Amino acid sequence: MTWNRVAVIGAGLIKMGELFDQSYEQMAKGAFDAAVGSVDQGFDPSLIDAVFVATQRGTLWGQEGIGGNTVPWALGLHGVAATRIENACPTGSYAFRVGCMAVASGVHDVVLVIGVEKMRDKSSEEGLLARAAAGHPIYTRGESAPVLFAPFATRHMHEFGTTREMLASVAVKNHHNGVLDPYAHFQNEVTIEQCLAAPPVCSPLHLLDCCPQTDGAAAILITSAERAAEFSDRHVYVAGFGVATESPYLHEKQTFVGLPATTLASSRAYAMAGIGPSDIDMAEVHDCFTITEILDIEDLGFVEKGRGGIASIEGETAIDGRIPINTSGGLLAKGHPIGATGIAQLTECWWQLREDAGPRQVKLRNGFALQHNVGGRGSGVSVVNILTRNP
Amino acid sequence: MTCWIRGIGVAAGGWRLPTKDVNAAWGRPGGRGQSAVVAADEDALTLGWAAATRALDAAGMTPEQVESMWWGTSRAPFGEGPSWTHLAATLRLGPTCGGTVISGSTHSGCDALAAALDALESGRLATTLVVMSDALNPAVGGSLEAVAGAGAVAVIVGSTGPGARITGTGSVWAPVLDRYRGDSEDETRDAYDGRLFREQIFLPLMGKAATGSDAGRWSIPDPDGRMAATLGQRIGAAEVVSAPSRSELGDCGAAATLVGSAAALGATGPISLLFYGAGRATRFDLDVDSAVPGAERSQVDLSGGRLVGYPQVLRSRRRLVTTGESVEMAVPPGSAMFVRGNHETLGFLGGRCTKCATINIPPSIHPTCISCGATEFDEVALARTGTVHTFVINQTMPQPFEAPLPLIVTDLDDGSRIQLQGATDGSDIAVGTRVEAVLRRYTIERGVPIYGWKFQPITTRAEVAS
Numbered sequence: 031m032t033w034n035r036v037a038v039i040g041a042g043l044i045k046m047g048e049l050f051d052q053s054y055e056q057m058a059k060g061a062f063d064a065a066v067g068s069v070d071q072g073f074d075p076s077l078i079d080a081v082f083v084a085t086q087r088g089t090l091w092g093q094e095g096i097g098g099n100t101v102p103w104a105l106g107l108h109g110v111a112a113t114r115i116e117n118a119c120p121t122g123s124y125a126f127r128v129g130c131m132a133v134a135s136g137v138h139d140v141v142l143v144i145g146v147e148k149m150r151d152k153s154s155e156e157g158l159l160a161r162a163a164a165g166h167p168i169y170t171r172g173e174s175a176p177v178l179f180a181p182f183a184t185r186h187m188h189e190f191g192t193t194r195e196m197l198a199s200v201a202v203k204n205h206h207n208g209v210l211d212p213y214a215h216f217q218n219e220v221t222i223e224q225c226l227a228a229p230p231v232c233s234p235l236h237l238l239d240c241c242p243q244t245d246g247a248a249a250i251l252i253t254s255a256e257r258a259a260e261f262s263d264r265h266v267y268v269a270g271f272g273v274a275t276e277s278p279y280l281h282e283k284q285t286f287v288g289l290p291a292t293t294l295a296s297s298r299a300y301a302m303a304g305i306g307p308s309d310i311d312m313a314e315v316h317d318c319f320t321i322t323e324i325l326d327i328e329d330l331g332f333v334e335k336g337r338g339g340i341a342s343i344e345g346e347t348a349i350d351g352r353i354p355i356n357t358s359g360g361l362l363a364k365g366h367p368i369g370a371t372g373i374a375q376l377t378e379c380w381w382q383l384r385e386d387a388g389p390r391q392v393k394l395r396n397g398f399a400l401q402h403n404v405g406g407r408g409s410g411v412s413v414v415n416i417l418t419r420n421p
Numbered sequence: 422m423t424c425w426i427r428g429i430g431v432a433a434g435g436w437r438l439p440t441k442d443v444n445a446a447w448g449r450p451g452g453r454g455q456s457a458v459v460a461a462d463e464d465a466l467t468l469g470w471a472a473a474t475r476a477l478d479a480a481g482m483t484p485e486q487v488e489s490m491w492w493g494t495s496r497a498p499f500g501e502g503p504s505w506t507h508l509a510a511t512l513r514l515g516p517t518c519g520g521t522v523i524s525g526s527t528h529s530g531c532d533a534l535a536a537a538l539d540a541l542e543s544g545r546l547a548t549t550l551v552v553m554s555d556a557l558n559p560a561v562g563g564s565l566e567a568v569a570g571a572g573a574v575a576v577i578v579g580s581t582g583p584g585a586r587i588t589g590t591g592s593v594w595a596p597v598l599d600r601y602r603g604d605s606e607d608e609t610r611d612a613y614d615g616r617l618f619r620e621q622i623f624l625p626l627m628g629k630a631a632t633g634s635d636a637g638r639w640s641i642p643d644p645d646g647r648m649a650a651t652l653g654q655r656i657g658a659a660e661v662v663s664a665p666s667r668s669e670l671g672d673c674g675a676a677a678t679l680v681g682s683a684a685a686l687g688a689t690g691p692i693s694l695l696f697y698g699a700g701r702a703t704r705f706d707l708d709v710d711s712a713v714p715g716a717e718r719s720q721v722d723l724s725g726g727r728l729v730g731y732p733q734v735l736r737s738r739r740r741l742v743t744t745g746e747s748v749e750m751a752v753p754p755g756s757a758m759f760v761r762g763n764h765e766t767l768g769f770l771g772g773r774c775t776k777c778a779t780i781n782i783p784p785s786i787h788p789t790c791i792s793c794g795a796t797e798f799d800e801v802a803l804a805r806t807g808t809v810h811t812f813v814i815n816q817t818m819p820q821p822f823e824a825p826l827p828l829i830v831t832d833l834d835d836g837s838r839i840q841l842q843g844a845t846d847g848s849d850i851a852v853g854t855r856v857e858a859v860l861r862r863y864t865i866e867r868g869v870p871i872y873g874w875k876f877q878p879i880t881t882r883a884e885v886a887s
Contacts, residue, residue, distance in 0.1 A: 155819035156746070162818045163748040167759070168766050168873030169783065171750075171863055172815055172826050172842055180813035181830055188811070188852045233814040233825075233847075281782065281830055281840040282791055286811045 033134035036268040037258035038417065040069040041377040043248035046215040046365035048150045052245070054091060055104035058146045061247035061370070062105050065142070069251065070263040075105070078251075080138040081112035084125035084145035084369035090158070091151035101144060111138075119316065119405020120273075120413035121145070122372025126250060127271045127415065133252055140257075144249040145370035158243060165407065169281070176232035176240060176319060178280065178409055183234050183321035185286035189336070192324065194234065196339030198225030200320040201238045201362055203348055208359025210349075210389045213374070215244045215365035239320040244365025248373035250380075264384045269305070269398060269418040272298025278407035287336070291412035292329035292404055299414040300331075305398055307331030310353065310416075312382050312392045313400040314375035317360040323347075326402060327355060330414070354392045357382065368405075375401045376415060383419040394419070422542050425582040426707070428482070429715040430475025430722070431683045432468045433670050434459040434556060434571030437726040438734050443567045446731050452567060454646070456671025457726060459556040459571040461737035461823065462844070462861040465494045466504065466872065468573035469554035470511050470860040475722065476550065476575035477512075479715025484513040487577075488546035489520035493533030493553045495609070495674050495698075496602070497524045498862075498870050507872060508552070510767035511860050513802055520549070527555070527600065527642070528698025530675035534578070534705065538587065541580050548579045555674030560610035561740050565600070568646060569609075570671025572723070574679040576713075584713045585686050589706040593629045597622050597700045600644075615645065623648055624655065627695055630702035631656040636693040640682035643667045644697075652695075662692065666723055674698075680723070685709075687716030739865075747820040754869035761785055769805065769858060769874055771837055772798035780837035806879060807833035809854045814847040821864055829876045831856055844875035855879045 042064025044057060052060070066073045081102045088096040098113035117124040122145035129143040149157065162174040186192045202222055208214035220238055228237035251261075258265045274294035277283065284290070300306055307330060315330065317323035324338030332353045333341040341347060347355035358364045358378040361371060379399035381387045397419045404412040436459065440452035459468070469492060477484060490509060497504035505522040523529045523536065530553030537549040554573030559565035578587075599622060601612035613622075623644065631639075631652075637659035643649035646667070653661040663681020666673075673680050678696045685692055689709045696703045735741035752758045764770070765783045772784030776795035781787035782803070789796055812829040815822075827843025827850055843850055844859055856876040863873045 156748075159817060159819045160748045162815070162822055164751045166783075167750050167752070167762075167871060168863060169840060171873070172818065172822060172828055174815060174818055176817075177813055177815055177828050181811040181828075184813060184852065185811040230814070230816045232816060235813075277791065279840070281838050283830075286830070 034136055035255035036130045036133045036252055037255045037262065038250060038252055038266045038268070038380050039258055039261040040065045040073060040251035041249070041380045042068045043213055043370065043374045043377050044246060045213050046244045046246040046367060049245035050150065054146055054148050055100070057245060057247035058101045058104055058144060061144060061146070061249040062142070065249035065251050069261050071261050073251065073261060075107060077140045078107060078110060078142045079140055080132055081107060081110050081142045081144065082125045082129045083112060083114045084122040084143065084373060085114055085147055086116055086118065086121045086368035091148035101146060118411050119318065119368055120372060120403035120411050121369045122248070123375070123401060123403045123413040123415055124273065124372070126372060126376055127273065127413065129252055130268050130271065133254055140251065140253045142249060142251055143373060144247070145373035146247040147367035147369040148245055149243045149367055150245050154243060170279070174232070176235050178407070179319045179322050180232045180235045181280060182286050182325060186321060186324065186339070187234065189287050190339065192339035194226055195222055196343045197239055197320040197324070198222045199343040200317065200323045201225050203342065204317060204356050204360040204362040207349060207357050207390060208363025211359045211364060214359035214363050215242055216359070216363045235319055235321065241318050241361040241366040244367045246365055246367030246370045246374065248370045248377055250373050250376055265419070265421070266380050266383045267418050269416040270299040270302030271415045272296060272302065273411070273413050274298065276410045278410045280408045283408065288329050289325055289404055289409050289412060291410060292326060292402065295412040295414045296330045296402070299416050303398070303416045303418070309396045310398050310400045311394050311396055312354040312357055312379070313402065314356055314358060314360070314378050315402040316404045317356055317362050318366055320362065322404070323355065323360065326404070327353070330400065330402060349390055349392055357387065357390045357392060372401065372403050372413070376417065379417045383417055422580060424538055424541050424578055424580055424587045426576045426585040426587070426686065426713055427579050427582065428476050428480025428577040428584070429683055429686055429713050429719065430472045430479055430575050431680055431719045432471035432475070432573045433457040433723045433726060434463055434468065435726055436460050436729045436734065438729060438731065440567045442731040447562050454668055456568060456570045457572055457669070458734050459737070462863065462875070463556065463571070464498050464862050464870065465496065465554040465556045465573070466498045466508055467860045467862055468556060468571060469494070469508055469552045469575065472554065472573035473512055473550060473552050473575040476577055476715060480577040482548070482577060485515040486548060487514050487518055487550045488548050489537065489540055490514060490518060490550040490552065491520045491533040491537040492522045493529035493531065493675050494522065494524050495527050495529060495555050495557065497522050507767060510764060511872065513768050526699030527674040527677070528696055528701045528703065530679060531696030531698070531703045537578050541578065547581070548577065551576050551578055553676040553679055555676050557674055558608050558738055560608040561735070563610050564615065565609060565611055568644065568672050570673040572670050572673035572676045572680045574676050574683060576679065583711040585707045585709045587705060588708050589633065590704060591630055591633045592701065592703040593626055594701045595622070595626060599699065619645070619648055622700070623697060624652055626700070626702040627652050627697060628655055630704045631693070631695060634693040634704060634706045636691040636706060638662050638685055638690070638692040640678050640685065640692065640694045642672065642677040642695065642697050644672055669723055683716055683719035686713040688712065743820060745820060750864070750866050754866050754871060766873060769803045771801050771803045773801045774798055780835060782837060782839050803837060803839070804833040804835035805858045807831040807856060809850060809852055809856055810838065811852060812843070812847070812850050829856065831876055842875045844877040849878045
């Protein structure tokens, strides 16, 4: 494969949360400033020659569609080449892939990938939950977001004996990590007992099995590996990426104990990076619901199929565990501002590979970190990006 | 020409409302009995579908064999719109099937039967389906509210037997006002004095209509719970066979008389049916030569029902509404999506790949087979029974959804897999539960009812049938 190697030279995000006091544009500026400020040797924004904006929907704050110009204009990047990218929950991670391809192909030199999402300008009833009425008038009616993952929990429990306690252990771990992450939406620990006692949202998922609705923004600056030394002292490179798709309908799933698109996407990313799951030192994976993280760690090859719940409750995925997962707090604690989510995960991977993660720092063995999102109606789009500090 | 009722099926609304609950809400003392009311996702069309499906089963007929369908209901669910075609599509009737929906009063059920008999008399066809169903929306606080029942009955009527032979009929009328709903009104009300109606309208007209039959068994509608007994005495009825269903369900309007006779059609001998509505009274005389198939299971099909309170019924009738906006469907009911999709959605159809036999659901969104990628399909009727593969119960949704809402992924018995809402609260659903798809009203969107299928555990009723 002939492509220019891509380096990450800066990354940053804003504190996630219900950011009622910030506009979409102000959130973008906050993330952009954080990324620019993170560049070791300083950064002149006029060097940016392309912007990829990751925003999944504008309808949550009154915009029918958002072009590529809104964010660059707000950032003062007048005239720059830009577009918006939308690809369900992996919107941010997919925009990163597109940015990487722009650099790898040699079309662009210095690229900004920025994810911005307003999730809370509207109430839940008029916002995210309203999707229950979207889609097919009969065959998908009533499908709010938890419905896309809860059937997997039902079946995983049925086939493997996964318990609600095992699901809860994912929330407990990610909330704990979130307390260590100043950017996380939630800054509180939760217990297994609290998870079990939380009200049902979409049985078998209860409130603490679900990620919150979070406003947020994150930005990442990339360039070719050749130029990385102009900006950065400790380089992080893109080792590989992979994308795969499957049916957008639950009734066409061949299995409800895994997401084959994730397995396929990760196999492509591993092949591109020339590594396997055991080479990964830490991973930021899509934990929109507790069951999703359990499916992810199985489908990404970190644990055997069916063992995700056991591995979680036994601490294998903790910061000091065998394979640390979602050290940032994950979607469950850090939040899930959809377009920003993937970029924020990549920012955590960048920090970890540069050993800047403070109390969340994992022990690096092989120098690879993996980032993953899955989404789309019926979890039909899976995106995996792998970063490395290895030259 | 002699005609026979060759099969019968009945259905009742899924809820039961105690009369005393309604009375208590309005400060009226006491109140005996209960009435059947429709669940929030049922109406005259879904009840009609259930009764017709059972009648076809009982008569051993396929939907394609139905040459015409005559449907009588006081109030068609699409006031002015495609009520008949929606019922026909959900029953999977053939493309050349004729008939119509007759509405406007509780006499419409009788009118549907009369129209079917006239059609048979013409000699152009030999087999008809007659459906009578009602699910009244009674005026809040009015006298109808405590007595109106929701029920349906369907019969297969043909020019050959066996079954119940129709031997005679008689009819009278007078231009009088009684039960009423104006053209711009949503609720049906009593526009008359109860005593006046009883003494000057119902009993005299029905007495005249009854003249000419000496059957011992009578099925008689009973608007207030006492008139049928009084009339029965006056005309010398040995038995008012409709009394048990009246006390179980209330007054089922256009369906009342035939629902009331359903169980009795399982026993041989003469029986007379009296219909009433809007100043018209009609008698049909039957002689049951051999038990009408389906009659034996009618009592089971009418029994049960979930006991609910008055506020829940008011909510389901949209008389008690929350403030705030309701979330609309992505596309309006008149959109091209429904024009393209209604046939396959209402008919519960799939596209079977001609190469690998995988069933793709729904056909219109699958130009290529999900298994093998081939592009030729045969349209097939999906199996209505299957086994739950996985499910959830959604507890958090905005208006107009009501929690708990089960969403169930089921492996149908034809090998296909489909996701549908549950018709129950989900407490009776588990992985492996045997379920059947039943017709329900999913929502009323911009004033238009939207119908589709929901899963419920295969009930005792269904096992009786199989």
